[in-house]
Amino acid sequence: MKKLRDGLPLLPFLAVVVIFLIIPTVTVIGSAFFDDGQFSLARIQALFSSTALAALWKSVLLSGSTALIGAVLGAVLAWLIVSSPPTSMVRRAVISLCSVLAQFGGVALAFAFLATVGLNGVLTLWVQQVFGWNLAGSGWLYSLTGLILVYTYFQIPLMVIVFVPALEGLRDQWREAAVSLGASTWSYWREVAVPLLTPAFLGSALLLFANAFAAYATAAALVSQGSPIVPLLIRSALTSEVVLGQSGFAYALALEMIVVVAAVMVAYNALVRRTARWLR
Amino acid sequence: MRRNTLGGRIFRGVLWVAFGLFFLFPLYAMADFSTRNLIAGGRTLRAWQNLIADDALYSAIVISLLLAVFTVVAMLLILVPTMIWVRLRTPWAKGFVEFLCLLPLTIPALVIVVGLRNVYLWVTYFLGESALTLTFVYVVLVLPFAYRAIDAALASIDLKTLAEAARSLGAGWSTTILRVVVPNIWSGILSAAFISIAVVLGEFTIASLSGYQTLQVQIVQIGKTDGPTSVAASLAVLLFGFVLLLVLSLVTRGRRRATVENVVQPGAAA
């Protein structure tokens, strides 16, 4: 009883979280299984339609490829950053820039690329002037290829933010101990650094995957017509003026999204917990 | 890992240049594009002036800034006392509260907005149609960042002793929180506030699919007809966020070492 009384001041917090997070989530999960108030798997079945499957496949492709590219290039950039003096202004500026691009720049990135390689983009015009090629011609920026390029622009910084702490967790003593025991640089990396960093690297790659899969703003800003990936399919389901029952489809798609992201995040947490023990 | 050989330095230099080009060129392109005079050639600041001159855009900016302020205030009012209370009185709830605060990392904003429709029928009924009702949802969105920042700050002080000392000297709870604890976790609060501002200013998913005209929504809308202005607005937001976080990193100088778990919300504003 005392516990309950002590817990009362936590109510405002709980209220906000329940109303604005739990209820919407439960609504989505529940509504995916109900059609017109009756339990039905009709909405779930719609997930296996060719449109939905095609969108799922494209989402997986987009997320997987940008996770891979982002993880590898991001790890390299992270290494570059860690190799420079810890309190230098350059380092702070780079990490701040990475934070902005990775987390808060969704729409802005779409416009950044429009300004660069769009129809009237700076690079497009320059290339046209100098080489005579039409860089933006086929409208590739608004298709999956374009999305891959733009997504990489925030995946790499995200990798940097997540992976730099792991790199910093590699204690100097380990390298020095390995060296004093006769390890060459190559042996040190192979026997010590890589095994220690691999869980963090894989975990970060998973995080990048989940991040791309759940991303909406950039795609929404770039692609105004058509719905190649799942988030855009949700958008058209929600804003559809054609068929009234489409919002049910949106619920099913949202459920699909939760399942995928949650599964990936669970795997991510498992990997990260192991790393946290080592690299603290 | 520090190789100070000449070859190593050249290699790193080349890599820096390559990354620099990739990341800074589009930003430069934005600056160029947004100052271009499409009709007469040459430079113009018309697109940038639109940030104030264009009514729709300007009011969207104001709304977003207000939303940011409201979200930060609401978040602090709700989160700080709660976290202090949990540490002092209900430590058994710590795991639960932490789980709830980190849950938004796993639930995409897109999913939240889809499920939010019913809830919002009630919200608009009670609180009206303004975009400012997004405050509570945004509080939820920023929870993971804010929780981590404040938790780290709380962990670095001896909260129990401070609170007991204050109470034994006769201070009530609000005095204890406001005048004893808060000044000591100031860097955590600032951190939470700045990051929350950046999240709110960059948020698009929930606002757009709920039909509210916040800054990002407006930018996308304008983008269909007026490229330069939307590019200018986007660049402005990016720069503002960058300055915010840079100032933050200078103010909270290396206090808290980042851990691998300091992560972001999948699809937060992307």
Next chain:
Amino acid sequence: MNTGVAVELNDLTRVYGTVKALDGLTLHIEPGELVALLGPSGCGKTTALRILAGLDEATSGTVSVGGQDVSKVPANKRDMGMVFQAYSLFPHLTVLDNVAFGLKMRGKAKSERTSQAGDMLDLVGLSAHKHKYASELSGGQQQRVALARALAIQPRVLLLDEPLSALDAKVRAQLRDEIRRVQLEVGTTTLFVTHDQEEALAVADRVGVMSQGKLEQLAAPADLYANPATPFVAEFVGLNNKVPAEVSGGRAHLLGTSVPALDGSVAKGLAMVRPESVTITADPAGTATISSVAFLGPISRVYAALADGSVISAQMASAQAKAFSPGDPVTVGVEPIGVLVVNAA
């Protein structure tokens, strides 16, 4: 196993920008000897060790091992075993794999690695923990594994960088004796860096006291204690009373008697007298008074206020100290050992 080699550090200087971490350090270590480098933080002792290991480069000077100049030899080829202050065990490897790591780097076959590493773990008494990970061991156990790992490669030189500083007091004393025992058994030339003078005096064959990049004195522990060569050494090693004294004819005059003055004494100043060399005798006509008695177990410290108001501390067996109470009049003297007289600061 290993009869060790001689180590020579000749005129080592290390400059960082405007800071001189090492200033012309010259140190010769005999084969099989354990030399402790003792000094406060920043004195250069760790810098010297790291230069010997090859982890740092001297601005000038040379390093020789077994008669050969190794100044240009990279760290991973110097064949030295190193034990760090903490956190140096590879967290992703078991204890056995950690110890066998150096052998793996030398290309030994798996069976050989396992048996040699096993022998090393026997030596430090941790065979039962072979398959555990570093996080499952206590601080003291981790350092013993680190020691086993360093010795497994049968290094020519063993380097210890404040190996006990991160441990609890009790564990520190136990491990200190263990390290010395192992080192004597294996016979490796060893350099032991520490800021704890008790540690240095307990384990070393010779102790080098360092201050601000320079070697102040290099001597056997008893010698260092009884005959400090400089005021810094006298101050840093052991406790001291400072008693006004004058020196003439090689003798220091203080407290109404005279004792030999050590080389380097100034003509007039403060004599550094160890508490155990101070004598206190009950004397109704004495000019000093007992101010307090501190019971420390087997020994006690008796504090007496002198005529000029200063307080001197004497160390004696507690049975003797029982005779004194605060307020008792006494005469304070000093045993006929050598003292160093330094300038009044």
